[in-house]
Amino acid sequence: MVQAPQIPFDFFAPTPASFDSFVVGDNAEVVTSLYALTDRASPVKPPPAVAIWGGPTVGKSHLLAATAAATNADNPGAAVLLAAGDAFPADPFVSARLICVDDADRLTAAQQGWLFTAFNHIVPSGGTVVVSGRTPPAQWPLRDDLRTRLGSGLIFELVAIPQDALPGALVEHAARRGFQLSDEVLTYILSRSRRDVASLWQIVNGIDALSLARKRAVTVPLLREYLARNNLSDSGASEV
Template identity: 35%
Template sequence: MQQLTLDVALREGASFDSFHPGDQPLGPEAVQALARGDGETQIYLYGEAGCGKTHLLEAACHLVAADGGRIAYLPAGLVARSGPEALEGWQTLDLMALDDMDLFPRDAELERALFDLLNRLREAGVRLLLASRAAPRALPLSLPDLRSRLLWGPVIHLQELDDEHKPEVLAARARRRGFELPREVCEYLLRHYRRDLPSLMQVVDRLDEASLASKRRITVPFVRRLLD
């Protein structure tokens, strides 16, 4: 299949079980229902970086693939580098995920190719997930009919988790890597480090590696020395 020729790999840890919905469970529930085939056939997710858009797209792809389904995950940057031909020949899929729609270049040929793709996917019954930092109406599109296709399904605004829930996500990340992250370490990271979840989870991974290398427990003084 064509997706085998594209340099895209899904993260193994992206699942619905590892996604923390915070106070907005409807978004992930809708995406999971789509992936199971008993919900909407198209969903558009949007929100700032770190709110979990890509995680949900990848989780849906993993779920469909685990059941033997055919999937494709395409970030807009890859489409821009590959040209309109990257959007051809996907009608035999069970699920397609298009990420980073806000990075889709304003190019008439690419927009027409995307417009045609969305029409073909709908006619073939392919489930479709789209994600972007911007809502469909805020995208700088030059093809008006393309915007209407992006609105064929529900548009869901995802919010980044608040600080109350972030320690739970970091602790869960640590448990998946095989260690316990003390609550006081989570709170220290929130006070003294970048607060967006992607950055925080990278720190958790660094702490795990540094702890194993030094054979030291992860404590606040250990974290302070490492980050300094």
């Protein structure tokens, strides 16, 4: 009986979210603004809030995680990273100077109360609350006093990477994982898969792991098998 291949320890495991691994595209202004928040020595007074909004898979969660990670790199505990689905800390009087809340447009009533108190605690001392949501913050179904505060600083729409930039971004991502995408494999991925960064990254990571398990090069037949086994092929994707 032939056993399915064991996926080995992935020594090219994805690194934590960072600004370096974010495909900027047309989002340079928001990336620059978030990165500036991580610089403790900056003479510029930080805004009370930064709200980013956009559709699914444009990278909102990535950027919030990158902002928190960069802030904590030199000063552990300086940033708190939360999401609407998380259990929030019991005490809103946190010592952090940066609070990042993903999916803030989905907060429960209790979470809204926590964030309201935390906002009023850290902002007077120069702290910032960074939040994300699917629509502009003025449309978020939150209590009025919190929604007003979250919209009182910078507001950015995060947009998807341009389609013509996807090939280069995929090649760079594969190179960071230690292998080269051939033109044939690249064309097959882009013509048979969903064309958003999150989905494409998942495919590159998965085919890399499968090629290591099989001890085979990344080829179209191997890619076709991976897509079929994981139901990742998008029949509606357009040819390139």
